[in-house]
Amino acid sequence: MARAVTSSVKITNTIIAGLFGSLLFFPILWILILSFKTEEDAIRAPLEILFSSGWTLESFSTVQARSDYLKHFSNSVIISLGSTFLGLLVAVPAAWSMAFVPAKRTKNVLMWMLSTKMLPPVGVLVPIYLIFRDLGLLDSRLGLTVVLMLINLPIIIWMLYTYFREIPNEILEAARMDGASLRSEVLYVLTPMAVPGMASTVLLNIILAWNEAFWTLNLTAAQAAPLTAFIASYSSPEGLFYAKLSAASVMAIAPILIMGWFSQKQLVRGLTFGAVK
Amino acid sequence: MATKASRAAARMMISPAVLLLLGWMIVPLVLTVYFSFLRYNLITPSGNPFVGSENYYWFVTDPSFEEAMINTLLLVGGVLLITVIGGILLALLLDRPMFGQGIIRVMVIAPFFVMPTVSALVWKNMFMNPVNGIFGRIATGLGFEAIDFFGQIPLTSIIVIVSWQWLPFATLILFTALQSLDQEQIEAAEMDGANRLSRFWHIMLPHLSRAITVVILIQTIFLLSIFAEILVTTNGGPGTATTNLTYLIYVSSLLQFDVGMGSAGGVIAIILANIVAIFLMRMIGKNLDA
Numbered sequence: 001m002a003r004a005v006t007s008s009v010k011i012t013n014t015i016i017a018g019l020f021g022s023l024l025f026f027p028i029l030w031i032l033i034l035s036f037k038t039e040e041d042a043i044r045a046p047l048e049i050l051f052s053s054g055w056t057l058e059s060f061s062t063v064q065a066r067s068d069y070l071k072h073f074s075n076s077v078i079i080s081l082g083s084t085f086l087g088l089l090v091a092v093p094a095a096w097s098m099a100f101v102p103a104k105r106t107k108n109v110l111m112w113m114l115s116t117k118m119l120p121p122v123g124v125l126v127p128i129y130l131i132f133r134d135l136g137l138l139d140s141r142l143g144l145t146v147v148l149m150l151i152n153l154p155i156i157i158w159m160l161y162t163y164f165r166e167i168p169n170e171i172l173e174a175a176r177m178d179g180a181s182l183r184s185e186v187l188y189v190l191t192p193m194a195v196p197g198m199a200s201t202v203l204l205n206i207i208l209a210w211n212e213a214f215w216t217l218n219l220t221a222a223q224a225a226p227l228t229a230f231i232a233s234y235s236s237p238e239g240l241f242y243a244k245l246s247a248a249s250v251m252a253i254a255p256i257l258i259m260g261w262f263s264q265k266q267l268v269r270g271l272t273f274g275a276v277k
Numbered sequence: 278m279a280t281k282a283s284r285a286a287a288r289m290m291i292s293p294a295v296l297l298l299l300g301w302m303i304v305p306l307v308l309t310v311y312f313s314f315l316r317y318n319l320i321t322p323s324g325n326p327f328v329g330s331e332n333y334y335w336f337v338t339d340p341s342f343e344e345a346m347i348n349t350l351l352l353v354g355g356v357l358l359i360t361v362i363g364g365i366l367l368a369l370l371l372d373r374p375m376f377g378q379g380i381i382r383v384m385v386i387a388p389f390f391v392m393p394t395v396s397a398l399v400w401k402n403m404f405m406n407p408v409n410g411i412f413g414r415i416a417t418g419l420g421f422e423a424i425d426f427f428g429q430i431p432l433t434s435i436i437v438i439v440s441w442q443w444l445p446f447a448t449l450i451l452f453t454a455l456q457s458l459d460q461e462q463i464e465a466a467e468m469d470g471a472n473r474l475s476r477f478w479h480i481m482l483p484h485l486s487r488a489i490t491v492v493i494l495i496q497t498i499f500l501l502s503i504f505a506e507i508l509v510t511t512n513g514g515p516g517t518a519t520t521n522l523t524y525l526i527y528v529s530s531l532l533q534f535d536v537g538m539g540s541a542g543g544v545i546a547i548i549l550a551n552i553v554a555i556f557l558m559r560m561i562g563k564n565l566d567a
Contacts (some may be wrong), residue, residue: 005374009374010374010375010376011376013370013373013374013375014375014376014377014381016370017370017371017373017375017378017381018377018381020367020370020385021380021381021382021384021385022384024384024385024387024388024441024444024445025384025385025387025388027388027396027399027400027403027404027441028387028388028391030399030403030411031399031403034403043409045414045418046411046414090293090294090297091294093290093291093293093294094290094291094293094294094295096290097286097287097288097290097291098287098291100287101283101284101286101287103284103287107562109291109295111558111561111562113294113295113298114558114561115554115558116298116301116302118498118550118551118553118554118557118558119302119306119547119550120498120501120502120523120543120546120547120549120550121502122502122504122522122523122526122527122542122543122546123305123306123309123543123544123546123547123550124305124306124308124309124543125526125527125530125531125539125543126308126309126312126530126536126539126540126543127304127305127308127309127312127540128305129530129531130308130536131304131305131308150297150298150301153294153297153298153301154298157294207390210392211390211391211392211393213392213393213394213504213505214502214504214505217394217504217505217508218527218531227392228392228393228394228505229394231392231394231395231398231509232394232398232505232508232509234398234509235398235508235509235510240402240406240409242402242403242409245398245399245402246399246403249395249398249399252392252395253390253391253392253395256390256392257387257390257391259390260386260387260389260390261383261386261387264382264383264386264449265453267389267449268449268450268453271446271450271495272450272491272495273561276450276453276454276487276488276491
């Protein structure tokens with residue numbers, strides 16, 4: 001943009017935008033503050049909480065001691081990483097072949113894959129629940145990992161496909177002309193160019209799997225419950241223990257918040273299936 | 278150029294994904310449709326006789342179905358209204374020159390990354406609780422009576438929570454779309470004497486229309502399936518005041534163990550979602566050709 005902007009206009013914009021930004025961010029900031037308070041302080045008036053109460057790490061250790069927080073945290077880690085890894089294993093070859101060896105039906109296949117994502121989960125809740133019950137997969141990390149892999153598979157394939165398609169075919173042909181074998185073509189030419197796209201696909205998929213709250217709530221109980229389901233157990237009456245709820249929540253959202261900030265751009269691409277770039 | 282061999286290899290590379298998705302889609306779908314024609318309750322074994330459209334009849338004529346449909350519409354419509362209008366305004370705001378735009382954008386986007394159960398419980402307890410919640414404190418501090426959010430305006434409260442989660446999504450997408458707008462076009466309009474409003478109306482809004490449609494369609498698909506927020510705040514109540522279609526199906530299948538009835542509801546939900554999906558798929562398909 002070539003236009004010069006006076007700094008007073010810029011300052012005004014900053015103040016207005018900052019105000020709205022802080023407003024939206026406030027709930028997250030607030031639980032961060034409450035998580036470092038004692039239970040008695042956490043239910044005082046907001047201004048008292050801010051200015052006349054001490055800070056403590058007590059809530060974090062209580063949450064862990066009372067409910068084995070780390071177990072649920074590791075469930076979340078295992079399930080989201082596991083489903084992402086399994087998804088990549090299936091999606092990379094599929095996206096690869098569609099991007100580099102497109103057939104007549106490639107577009108239809110892609111659209112059909114996407115359409116599976118439109119299926120409302122509640123429409124298949126009953127059969128999945130019954131199948132899981134019969135296979136003994138209810139409340140198991142394995143079962144949940146597979147389900148999350150399947151529901152996010154269309155997004156992974158779609159994202160990888162759009163990234164792979166941006167790699168110019170000419171480069172591959174040039175490598176082939178120079179006598180590169182298929183193996184070295186894949187290893188030394190394609191992979192380095194595909195890494196950024198794959199990294200952001202992985203990031204987005206971990207975020208989606210970590211926050212998924214339909215299947216995780218319906219298919220798990222005490223053992224395999226990831227953090228989404230664990231936090232749900234605070235719905236009543238533990239929700240009234242503000243400091244503990246805050247501590248548990250902060251630990252549950254912090255990793256994803258950080259990852260999310262790194263993947264804003266990819267988020268748009270992944271969640272709109274390339275319709276907005 | 279693709280040879281015959283590479284085509285065969287390509288087909289092999291793609292088949293695991295196709296088979297998995299086919300299994301994931303077809304098996305449960307066929308079972309749902311099949312169950313929906315049976316009298317099938319997990320606590321009263323009856324040999325699961327075929328009963329035709331009986332489940333559909335009872336599901337649709339139950340007063341809670343009508344209420345759930347209305348609630349679903351209000352929830353989806355309310356959230357869409359707030360997030361699309363708010364998203365356009367926020368995107369326009371963020372697009373203006375300012376200091377520290379990166380930090381402000383990060384703050385705006387953050388709520389999208391908060392898991393649904395956390396955001397619902399935080400809003401319910403820390404903000405909407407009539408005694409200790411911040412809103413209640415402010416109201417009583419100013420001399421008003423505190424609102425019992427989930428008692429008096431339960432559906433509105435859930436709309437607020439869900440809007441908070443989805444406003445960042447709408448903002449981010451509209452902001453991305455806005456950035457691809459040709460600045461020279463705006464400047465040219467400015468020179469021709471177009472004021473701010475008409476610049477927005479005649480240049481920016483048409484440019485955004487595609488992104489707005491995408492936001493509406495994608496959000497609708499996700500919003501039709503809102504579940505966790507209702508489960509942890511109201512359990513669909515008081516009465517059925519916050520029961521949407523998804524929650525109603527959950528209640529009949531997993532709480533009342535009525536597999537037949539839940540499946541009939543599931544089929545209805547699938548049909549509804551498909552109506553929206555058709556439009557979305559068309560838009561995405563067009564983009565794929567381009």
